[in-house]
Every structure is written in C-alpha cells, then in structure tokens.
Amino acid sequence: CTHYLFIVVVAVNSTLLTINAGDYIFYTDWAWTSFVVFSISQTLMLVVGACYYLTFTGVPGTATYYALIMTVYTWVAKGAWFALGYPYDFIVTPVWLPSAMLLDLAYWATKKNKHSLILFGGVMCGMSLPLFNMVNLITVADPLETAFKYPRPTLAPYMTPIEPAVGKFYNSPVALGAGAGAVLSVTMAALGCKLNT
Numbered sequence: 193c194t195h196y197l198f199i200v201v202v203a204v205n206s207t208l209l210t211i212n213a214g215d216y217i218f219y220t221d222w223a224w225t226s227f228v229v230f231s232i233s234q235t236l237m238l239v240v241g242a243c244y245y246l247t248f249t250g251v252p253g254t255a256t257y258y259a260l261i262m263t264v265y266t267w268v269a270k271g272a273w274f275a276l277g278y279p280y281d282f283i284v285t286p287v288w289l290p291s292a293m294l295l296d297l298a299y300w301a302t303k304k305n306k307h308s309l310i311l312f313g314g315v316m317c318g319m320s321l322p323l324f325n326m327v328n329l330i331t332v333a334d335p336l337e338t339a340f341k342y343p344r345p346t347l348a349p350y351m352t353p354i355e356p357a358v359g360k361f362y363n364s365p366v367a368l369g370a371g372a373g374a375v376l377s378v379t380m381a382a383l384g385c386k387l388n389t
Contacts (some may be wrong), residue, residue, distance in 0.1 A: 195368050202281075202330070204357060208320065215337055221328045222373060225365075227325070227369065228322070228365045228369045228372070231321060231322040231325045231365075231369035231373065232372050234287075234288070234321060234325070234375060235291070235317060235318050235322070235369075235373040236261075236376055236377060238258075238259060238262065238288050238291060238321065239295065239318070239377045239380045239381040239384065240381070240383055241258055241262075241305070241384065242258045242259065242292050242295050242310060242317075242384065243255070243313070243314075243380075243385050244297065244300055244384035245257075246295065246296070246384075247306060247330070247355030247384070248388050252296045252297075252300035252304070253300075254296070255292040255293075255295040256289060256292045256296050258292065259288035259289045259291070259292035260286070260301075263286040263289065264328040285384070287328045287386050288338075290320060290324050291316075291317045291320045291321045291324060294313065294315050294316040294317055295309065297312040297316075298312040298313035299313060299317060305368055306385050307312060309381065310382045311378060312372070313381060314377040314378035314379075314381035314382075315378060317377050318370065318374035318375070318376065318377030319373060321369075321373060322365070322370045322373060323370060325368045325369075331368040357359075
C-alpha cells in the first residue's frame with residue numbers, strides 16, 4: 193500500500209510542477225529563471241520516484257513506465273486547465289521519457305547495480321532533462337505571445353506580464369539547469385533507492 197501511495201503522491205506532485213512550469217504568466221515574468229528552477233524540480237521529482245520504483249521492481253524499463261504515468265497525469269490535468277481557458281499546447285510534451293530511459297539504461301547496462309544507477313543514471317537524467325525541456329519549449333507556443341494573448345482576468349494590475357530581461361543574470365539556462373540537475377539528481381537517486389531498504 194505504501195509503495196503505490198508513494199508512486200501516486202510523487203507522480204501527482206510531478207504533474208503539479210509541470211503545470212506550474214506551463215503557467216505562462218509566471219514563466220513570462222521570470223523567463224529563464226523559472227525554466228532553470230522548474231527543470232531542476234522536475235528532474236528531482238522524476239529521479240526520486242523512478243529510482244524508487246525501478247529498484248522496488250528490479251525490472252529495467254520501470255523508470256520509463258513511471259515517466260509515462262507522470263505524462264498521462266499531466267495530460268489529464270492540462271486537459272482540465274484547458275477547460276478553464278488555458279492554451280493546451282503549452283508544455284504537454286512527454287519530456288521525462290528520454291531522461292527516464294537513461295535511468296533504465298544505466299540500471300540495465302550495469303547488470304542492476306544500484307550504485308551505478310545512482311551515480312551514472314542520476315548524472316545522465318539531471319543533465320538531459322533541461323535539454324529536452326528546452327527542445328520542448330521550442331516546439332510550443334511562445335510564452336510571451338501566450339501571456340498577452342490569454343491574459344488572466346483575475347490577475348492583479350501590479351502582476352501584469354513584463355518583457356523579461358533574458359540573459360541578464362546568466363546566458364545559458366540549459367547549462368545551468370543541467371549542471372545543477374546533475375549534482376542534485378545523484379542525491380535524489382540515492383534517496384529513491386534508500387526508500388526501498
């Protein structure tokens with residue numbers, strides 16, 4: 193029971209993070225800062241749940257299955273938000289699947305070595321998800337255009353979207369997200385594995 197409850201809780205929280213990453217007002221106001229923050233948070237949510245699920249079953253491929261659960265949850269949730277007037281084409285691409293496949297690959301290629309999964313899988317997952325997330329963003333509606341096209345009726349005047357200062361603090365959000373994600377994902381992978389012992 194605890195196992196399935198954990199899967200549901202982590203997958204639902206991953207979905208909520210994704211919905212927030214697709215919150216075009218927040219994304220517009222903070223631009224690359226929110227891209228980095230949400231890329232890292234989604235990476236950590238993916239890696240802890242996937243590693244837990246993967247080491248629980250011991251079957252390579254389970255991490256990808258877990259990412260698929262996250263994806264389906266997100267599609268359902270975004271469908272509900274679409275009913276509320278949100279644009280449906282903003283962040284619905286299954287960006288977790290390739291990163292989860294790398295976790296499975298690390299586990300399978302090292303003959304189910306848990307420590308290799310933590311180190312190699314964690315680094316690969318952490319470095320890859322921001323890259324896939326950026327590719328995803330290139331394929332969807334422009335956040336700025338979306339924000340002005342679909343203004344929130346309940347938005348306070350002082351929260352009106354502004355043109356973000358892209359590159360003001362750093363010039364490569366993918367590199368920053370990948371670097372931080374690679375380090376933090378190892379810790380979260382270890383936590384996911386530890387929950388089974």
